Amino acid sequence: MLATLVTAVVEGLQGALVRVEVDVAPGLPVCQIVGLPDAALSEARERVRGAIRNSGFAYPAQRITVNLAPAGRRKHGAAYDVAIAVGILVASGQVAASGGDWALLGELSLSGEVHPVPGVLPMVHTLARAGARRVGVPAANVAEAALVEGIEVEPLRGLDDAARLVAGPRGRRAARASRAAPVAVSGVIAAGATGSAPLVEAGPPVDLADVRGQAAARWGLEIAMAGGHSLLLVGPPGAGKTLLAGTIPGLLPALDDREALEVTVIASVAGLLGPGDGLRRGRPFRAPHHTASYAALVGGGPRLAPGEVSLAHAGVLFLDELAEFDRDVLEALRQPLEEGSVVVARAQGTLRFPAQVQLVAAMNPCRCGYFGDPDRACTCAPGDPERYVRRVSGPLLDRLDLRIEMPRVRPSELLLGPDPESSAAVAARIAEARARSLARNGGRLNARLGGRETVELGRLGDPARELLAAVAIRRSLTARGVHRILRVARTIADLAGRDPVDTGDVLAAADLRDPAAAARPGLAA
Amino acid sequence: MLGVGLFGPLGPAPGGTRHRAAEVGDVRARAAGDPQTGGPRDGRASFSPPGPAGAPAAEARSGRPAGIHPASGHPELAEERQAWIVLATVDGVGERTLAGLVAAHGSARHALWLAARGRLGRALGGVADGRRGIIPAATIAGIERAAREPGARLSALAARGVWTLTLLDPDYPRRLLTLLSPPPVLFGQGDARAMETPRSVAVVGTRRPSPGGRWEAARTAAGLAARGVTVVSGLAVGIDGAAHAAALDAGGMTIAAIGSGHARPGPAAHRGLAERIRASGAVIGELPPDAHASRGTYPRRNRLIVALADAVVVVEAPARSGALITAHLALEQGVPLCVARGQEGAERSAGCRALLDEASAWPFTDVTSLCDSMGWRAVAADGSQEGGRPGRADPGLSPEESTAPGPPTATPDGHEITPLPPLGAAERMIARRLAGGPATMDELLAVTGAAPGELAAALTLLQLRGLARTLGPLYLPAGSLLLAVP
Incomplete structure (x- = not known):
């Protein structure tokens, strides 16, 4: 007897429809899965057999053939378990398919429980577009699946739930099904998310009120966050670079609807959505370690998973200890930073992941960390500090808008002085400035403006324009350098609610250093 | 320390280790064999070493007059001078070897003449202890190479724009003559x-x-x-x-x-x-x-x-x-x-x-x-005596300088650009603080009480005017701010 069910596969960030055909026929009792399954999928037959037996059904002692169509498309993961198991039940006549057409997603445990799987959001979206009306998803994935409109979502806790859905209210035989008592495991593990855990997302963001001293760096950070400018923090160990970066999530406004959906889809595919997580509204803040590989940062790997730069889409990618990153890995970031997306090309085809990130990087000024420190001696050889900065790819430094130098905080500053402003106050100013620039620039932040647009939308007053020319000539700036100052000046004016940009804004922007300048020789002179 | 230099006078220098200027002049006069100052002409005074194995032996061997003959501009002196320079371009020939060669062979010209024919001996003259009285074979080879192409050595120097001053030259820097072992040949640019x-x-x-x-x-x-x-x-x-x-x-x-x-x-x-x-x-x-x-x-x-x-x-x-x-x-x-x-x-x-x-x-x-x-009174860079001290309370910040529009700068294509805005009271206050030493922006914020944006603008203006520069997180005074008395 033949049973056909519908399920979906994820490729990149897109889902694709997959039909599960199960044939149970007389013959030797073997189960064969065909249709380019990967290892996790091939092992589905063992999970499915255990789940069927432990749910109170009988595993047919006949020849079982499972076909995943279309046969030419690679399939991976365990999201087909439920569909295969129900297909076997229907094909062996244990469950009547009288409940209508159900698409089914979910991984089975041997006890018959349904476990969450990554990528439910794009898969359900695909099913809905393909015309499916009803879908059963793992209970832990219901929140994300419910974001898709026009499709009825039912939670699945066990194989018995799936059998009942397919059998419908009149499927008497399915009522017999039950689940075996769950095996007691540690609650923490049982409740954990399915994918790789986020690296730094743990814990609430640091509040700016907890960052003492560093008034200049706070100012620079505010500008960077208001304009979406990429930022390089340079300072000795203990200056508070990482702490300051930790305040970023608390300074950024919530995602809008479109961004939120994109971010949630990426998180879903990467398996970062926890049980019950629906639409993501907070901006992503990803801080990969400097040992991160090319595939981890840019995306790819055998499963074509999104990399950190995509996981940080619409948010901030924070690279701590920038100079310690592998040079080739950083070079690979140039294209995403410029185009706002990553293209991963493989023999099977190319995939495009969105990657509109604001890059924030931190590094020491030299290997020992104390170059230019007023109090502590730098132990590097002469010329080493320049070499250290040059380890970071020059073209990457060229793509950074601002460099903030952070001195070491003196103990007196930690204990005395006025209480610093809180994140809430700064975030309000940032949100206002962002709203101004988005309205003026047609939905883009100042940092995303191209060269000519910068001049047009920058709206310079005449004195400011002449002053910028004077600065450019005295510093022999390149066109890139002029646009950089102009964009930053535009943001400073937006923060102050000024239009047009005045001379003070241009001068203040010119004081925020050029990140690439540190790599030029002659620093030691 | 014994005041005996290879090129210096014989015996300990009177009046301490640093020679007096008069004596220095004397040394050079002897080196140049200037007849007016009565410098000795036997060549011993400036080039022969203190010790028995000196010029007389060399003279005896070569049959040539040792030392330098008088009258600056004399062709032989010019040739000897060039011979010194050629020898000095050889790797391994320092002031000691050069002096030893002159002592052993009477003149650098003769040493080169011998070397060009592969007959230069390895012994140095004028080395009292004999410990380092032998020229290494590699150096001998170098001298022989130089001796075969002396003109090329000299033109290579000229091509690089390097000038030379030798102890034989009347305009050899007087200050260097105070050294116990002045470089016989000084290479320079500028x-x-x-x-x-x-x-x-x-x-x-x-x-x-x-x-x-x-x-x-x-x-x-x-x-x-x-x-x-x-x-x-x-x-x-x-x-x-x-x-x-x-x-x-x-x-x-x-x-x-x-x-x-x-x-x-x-x-x-x-x-x-x-x-x-x-x-x-x-x-x-x-x-x-x-x-x-x-x-x-x-x-x-x-x-x-x-x-x-x-x-x-x-x-x-x-x-x-x-x-x-x-x-x-x-x-x-x-x-x-x-x-x-x-x-x-x-x-x-x-x-x-x-x-x-x-x-x-x-x-x-x-x-x-x-x-x-x-005991120096202030002297302006042009050498004229000045009454006042150059250090002012706020140089570059006087009302005329700070409010007058700076000199207009033109782009290379002749397009004139706007002068920088004048320094205001805030900029001058920051400048005064900077004159007291390097400061971070945080320190300047605390001192001035300004908003970060205003301070940054002021600092840019100071940098554009050449009064400040940055080093890491620090702002350093520069230009005339270095002369300011905080």
Whole structure:
């Protein structure tokens, strides 16, 4: 007897429809899965057999053939378990398919429980577009699946739930099904998310009120966050670079609807959505370690998973200890930073992941960390500090808008002085400035403006324009350098609610250093 | 120390280790065989060594008159001078070998004549102990190569724009003659007269200074330059570089004594600086252009720094620093030594404190008191005496300078650009704080109470006017702010 069910596969960030055909026929009792399954999928037959037996059904002692169509498309993961198991039940006549057409997603445990799987959001979206009306998803994935409109979502806790859905209210035989008592495991593990855990997302963001001293760096950070400018923090160990970066999530406004959906889809595919997580509204803040590989940062790997730069889409990618990153890995970031997306090309085809990130990087000024420190001696050889900065790819430094130098905080500053402003106050100013620039620039932040647009939308007053020319000539700036100052000046004016940009804004922007300048020789002179 | 130099007078120098100027003149007169000053003409006085194996033996062997004949401009003297230079371009020929060759063969010309025929012996003349009286075979080979193509050696120097001064020249720098072993041939680029300026001070220190030390060096050099004093240093990174650059920025004269050849003067980071020094000062050294610096060349270079200076200022020196060698050479030569004490307990100034505590060094406070101690009245860069002190309360910040629109700058295509806006009260207040030493933006914010944006704008304006520069998180005073009395 033949049973056909519908399920979906994820490729990149897109889902694709997959039909599960199960044939149970007389013959030797073997189960064969065909249709380019990967290892996790091939092992589905063992999970499915255990789940069927432990749910109170009988595993047919006949020849079982499972076909995943279309046969030419690679399939991976365990999201087909439920569909295969129900297909076997229907094909062996244990469950009547009288409940209508159900698409089914979910991984089975041997006890018959349904476990969450990554990528439910794009898969359900695909099913809905393909015309499916009803879908059963793992209970832990219901929140994300419910974001898709026009499709009825039912939670699945066990194989018995799936059998009942397919059998419908009149499927008497399915009522017999039950689940075996769950095996007691540690609650923490049982409740954990399915994918790789986020690296730094743990814990609430640091509040700016907890960052003492560093008034200049706070100012620079505010500008960077208001304009979406990429930022390089340079300072000795203990200056508070990482702490300051930790305040970023608390300074950024919530995602809008479109961004939120994109971010949630990426998180879903990467398996970062926890049980019950629906639409993501907070901006992503990803801080990969400097040992991160090319595939981890840019995306790819055998499963074509999104990399950190995509996981940080619409948010901030924070690279701590920038100079310690592998040079080739950083070079690979140039294209995403410029185009706002990553293209991963493989023999099977190319995939495009969105990657509109604001890059924030931190590094020491030299290997020992104390170059230019007023109090502590730098132990590097002469010329080493320049070499250290040059380890970071020059073209990457060229793509950074601002460099903030952070001195070491003196103990007196930690204990005395006025209480610093809180994140809430700064975030309000940032949100206002962002709203101004988005309205003026047609939905883009100042940092995303191209060269000519910068001049047009920058709206310079005449004195400011002449002053910028004077600065450019005295510093022999390149066109890139002029646009950089102009964009930053535009943001400073937006923060102050000024239009047009005045001379003070241009001068203040010119004081925020050029990140690439540190790599030029002659620093030691 | 015995006052016997290979080129110096015989016997210990009277009046301490540093020779008096009159005596120096005497030495040169003898070297040049100037008849007017009655210099001896037998060649013994300047070139023969103290010891038995001297010129007479050489004379006997070669049958040629040893030494230099009188009358500057004499063709033989010119040839001998060239022979010295050719010998000095050979790797391994230093002042000792050159003197030994002249002593052994009577003249450099003769030594080259022999070498061109492969007949140059390995023995050096004038070496009392005999320990190092043999020329290594590699050096002999080098001399023979040079002897076959002396013209090429000389034109190679000219092609590089390197001039030479030998002990035979009447315009050999007088200051170097005070050395016990002056370089027989001095290679240089730039203006050789820089070494004849009446007042000069060496500013030396560590290659890894603190921002404060860098500022101290720049302030000192700028102050000296403003008083018409030539700044001497060694073109190394760190204090040396800061001193050279500040002296140039202040429009002063500066001399870099280098421990390598002129093809690679100092570190790569200082190529541009060396170019600037050549344009308005001099880069000098005793090594031929293609020579590499090695372990011993820097300490030897330091003696040139000391000899060219009337006083030595050590700005920042850790416990083991090349600057301490310079300091000890200064003590040895009787050149006044001034040492900045630096921050108490700072590792970077440990060597300075040791000098102050253990040696007879003066504590260095500022340029004004240094010049007072030297008995120098303020002299403008053009040499004219000036009544007032160049240090003003707020140079560059006087009402005329700060409110008058700066000089208009034109783009290369002749398009005139706007002058910078004048300095306001806020900028002048920040400038006054900066004149007191390097400060971070946070410190300036605390002092001025300004908003970060306003402060940043003011700092940009100061930088564009050349009154401030940045180093890491610090803003350093520059230009005329270096001369300001905080």
